[in-house]
Amino acid sequence: MGEVFVLGAIAGGIYGLFAVATVLVYRGSGVLNFAQGEVGTLGLFLAVWLINDHGMPWVVGALAAVVVTTAIGVLFERFVVRKMGDAPRVSVAVATVGLLLFVLSGELVRVGASPKSLPGPFSGNGWRIAGVVVSPTQALSLVVALGVGVALATLLRRTDFGLGVLAAAQDPSAAQLVGVPVNRVSAFVWGAGAGLSTVACLLVAPGLGAFAPGALGRLFLFGLAAAIVGGLTSLPGAFVGGLVVGLVEASSGRIFAESSLPGVKTLAVFILLLVTLLVRPHGLFGTRESRHG
Amino acid sequence: MAVGKRTTLFAVLGICLALLSACTGARLPRTVAAGDRDRTTTSLGEGADTTTGDGATRTTAAGGDPFAGASGTVPKVTVPGGGPAPTTASPPARSTLFTSKEDSVGITKTSIDLCAHAALTYGAAFNTSKDDLNVYWSAVNDAGGIFGRKVNVTYENDNYSPDTAVQAATACKGKGIFFLLGGIGFDQIPAVRNWAETNHMLYLHHTATVQGTANQRYSFTGLPSTEKMGEMFGELVAARYKGKKVGIIKRNSPNWEPGVTAFKAIAKKYGISIVAERAVQNNQGSYTQEILDMQQADVVWIWENALASTQIVKQAKAQNFNPDWLLFPFNLTSQTLGQDALNPKLVGVAMYPAYSKGDLSGQFAGYAEDIKEFEAQYKKYRPNVDLGGVAGDLLFLNWTGQKGLHLLLKQCGPDCTRNRLVDVLTGFKATRPFPSSCNVDFSRPGFARMGGFSVNIMETYRAPDNAVNWRNTDTCVEHLL
CATH class of the missing domain: 3.40.50.2300 (Response regulator)
Incomplete structure (x- = not known):
């Protein structure tokens, strides 16, 4: 049982990070950004290039990766999202699928699909908890997911800018009329979402050991499930959703360890998602009234 | 749009994304799949000096x-x-x-x-x-x-x-x-x-x-065949790791399973103890749970593609789990793992010859x-x-x-x-x-x-150019026992 909790928490921290990024963009723009995982992976390759190939310190490579992908998020908002201002949000979501394919193709062309590896920010063997060795980076990812979720929630609730983000998402025209810098707000959520995804990827990569273009897609998908389970409008909910998804995955893996049923862990998460949508469509922490109409 | 409908719509989009990812990036690992190498051609690695049935x-x-x-x-x-050789028109x-x-x-x-x-x-x-x-x-x-x-x-x-x-x-x-x-x-x-x-x-x-x-x-x-590859991995275990406990991490696929069945038949024949067998999904990414289930094994056979194999070995190292590994031998894996591929040396069975530049x-x-x-x-x-x-x-x-x-x-x-x-x-x-x-x-x-029945047994080594590559230890063997 202890092993399941530890494994669930490790995975949950990863999913939580992806979920927080997803929720931020959704809450600020009403759009699910399907490209986030791959944009984060792109940042990862940039970090590999700087850290592994050019010998730069981890922090420098990581910061550069976050900055560049944040810029990609901002540029995508400027030249795609903003131009689709009046389009249905679903259309914008489809545009993010286009971005996903574009980034994926770019990675394959420029860096190839050979597995790469990236060290974590910390060395050391970590701690053995309930039979599982938890690395410092894995522990950090859990803390970062929680911290970012709480910090962003505070920002959105307690600051004028944060309230502007929410207002702009719910009614951009009205928000603009009352002086909310809608374009700046929109650029912020898209840029921050991309940057957060990169942070997630940077913290996930050392635990995976090796990665390649598209290889983090499944993790992002589980992050998306975590966002929906937690409530697409709740940043702390995203963190909790990540933990729930991680625990369901680990539990099903343990219960059906001997089973040859294909994809039992994925199936378990899919069932969790379906049950959530049927029983509590707004998720564990989301609220009906705060959704975008 | 109503909240529930919107959420459902996005969920559907999410599933579409899953499918998309399954068709694109998620494939990479298989990308480097088991035999992910000879993408071009046949495989018939043979040619002349051929004798056909009539003996003459x-x-x-x-x-x-x-x-x-x-x-x-x-x-x-x-x-x-x-x-x-005939110089005129050949018979029908x-x-x-x-x-x-x-x-x-x-x-x-x-x-x-x-x-x-x-x-x-x-x-x-x-x-x-x-x-x-x-x-x-x-x-x-x-x-x-x-x-x-x-x-x-x-x-x-x-x-x-x-x-x-x-x-x-x-x-x-x-x-x-x-x-x-x-x-x-x-x-x-x-x-x-x-x-x-x-x-x-x-x-x-x-x-x-x-x-x-x-x-x-x-x-x-x-x-x-896939079955022959599984059989040879089994014989390799029986020949080289006699008395050791074996774990299996395998791709959950009916197209891979016959290799496992063949492996287990050899294991049964030679009294090899299989202490754990875990099926993983293509491009699963995290294998910590499966690795923990292998803790009793002295030797682990990874029946997966190159990316998954690389990740499993790496993640096992992070769990301080260091068994002997058997897997498909690609320089892609050994070069990515670097020193981790030498301690202990990885061992593989391949249907192709090793190559290490120069x-x-x-x-x-x-x-x-x-x-x-x-x-x-x-x-x-x-x-x-x-x-x-x-x-x-x-x-x-x-x-x-x-x-x-x-x-x-x-x-x-x-x-x-x-x-x-x-x-x-x-x-x-x-x-x-x-x-x-x-x-x-x-x-x-x-x-x-x-028509193929022979394999090459390989191990990792430090090549003259300092890369960690694979080399044959047994060339073109049909049986090891």
Whole structure:
């Protein structure tokens, strides 16, 4: 049982990070950004290039990766999202699928699909908890997911800018009329979402050991499930959703360890998602009234 | 839009994304899948010095092929019947698999058109391009082709997906090809084999299961089957790790499972204790739970593709779990793992020869001529290809496959047709026709047009150029016990 909790928490921290990024963009723009995982992976390759190939310190490579992908998020908002201002949000979501394919193709062309590896920010063997060795980076990812979720929630609730983000998402025209810098707000959520995804990827990569273009897609998908389970409008909910998804995955893996049923862990998460949508469509922490109409 | 509807809509989009990811990035790992290497061609790594059923043989110089004179390593060809090679019209083909209308599609007096389905999306995995893969044919064509015919090979992306592979095969057929080639992929080949039956397409493919081939007539491979690979991994454990406890991490796929069944049959026969067996999904990413379940094992067999194998070894190291590892040997894996691939040395079973740039020592010496020729051709045609990198061994096995195909086409003769090629294939039996090749024997009863029975046993080592590569420890062995 202890092993399941530890494994669930490790995975949950990863999913939580992806979920927080997803929720931020959704809450600020009403759009699910399907490209986030791959944009984060792109940042990862940039970090590999700087850290592994050019010998730069981890922090420098990581910061550069976050900055560049944040810029990609901002540029995508400027030249795609903003131009689709009046389009249905679903259309914008489809545009993010286009971005996903574009980034994926770019990675394959420029860096190839050979597995790469990236060290974590910390060395050391970590701690053995309930039979599982938890690395410092894995522990950090859990803390970062929680911290970012709480910090962003505070920002959105307690600051004028944060309230502007929410207002702009719910009614951009009205928000603009009352002086909310809608374009700046929109650029912020898209840029921050991309940057957060990169942070997630940077913290996930050392635990995976090796990665390649598209290889983090499944993790992002589980992050998306975590966002929906937690409530697409709740940043702390995203963190909790990540933990729930991680625990369901680990539990099903343990219960059906001997089973040859294909994809039992994925199936378990899919069932969790379906049950959530049927029983509590707004998720564990989301609220009906705060959704975008 | 109502909240619930919106959420549901996005959930649906999410599922679409899942499917998309399954068709794109998620495939990479398989990208580097088990046998993810010889994407181009056949696999029939054999060629000349062939003896067919009647026992009587005669020898001619390389089938009259102009390329023979250009290469010191193209062997002499023996064909049945005694006397010199025929210079007049050949007798009718014995095979009637193809109608007269189908028989000569894709072959003219000046050209042979072939097409391969392969995971082109991930060609970059090996830092290779189509031109890199066609170096062998460039050399052959520049030397006059095969009986004056230039060989043209084109490619269609199968994305490591059975469905896409069938689409690719259909596209290949639309080009009017002589026959279809199947690149690496345990999962897509069975689907294309079925397609080949209904579409009357001669299909030469990479390693796949024997299972599912009963009554099939159009598909051939000169490589060992999936079952044989599993059997040899089992024999390797029995021979090298006697008395040790074994764990299995395997791909959860019906196209991979027959290899596990064969492995377990050997384990049972030799009293090997299997302490854990865990199935994983393609591109699962995190394997911590499965690794924890292997803690009682001294030896772990990873029956997965290169990316997954790399991740599993890496993640096991992070869990302070350090067993002996058995897996598919790719330089892609060993170079990515670096020092982690040497402590302990990884051990592998392969249907292809090891390659480590410039190293002609040890068992490499046994096929040094092929290595020299390979490196010389790449230096001439694709000088920028990094043979010392992750692509080197993949390109070499691709090259050996093409060399085998070359010999097969020469065997087919100047009047080659699809039915004549089937005649050649069904009677094909060759002992090490060229140095880097193992034996091929299509005449064994009960093996459903699969002619490969030998494998290479490999281990990782520090190569002269300091890379961590694989080298053969046993070359072309059919059994270890």
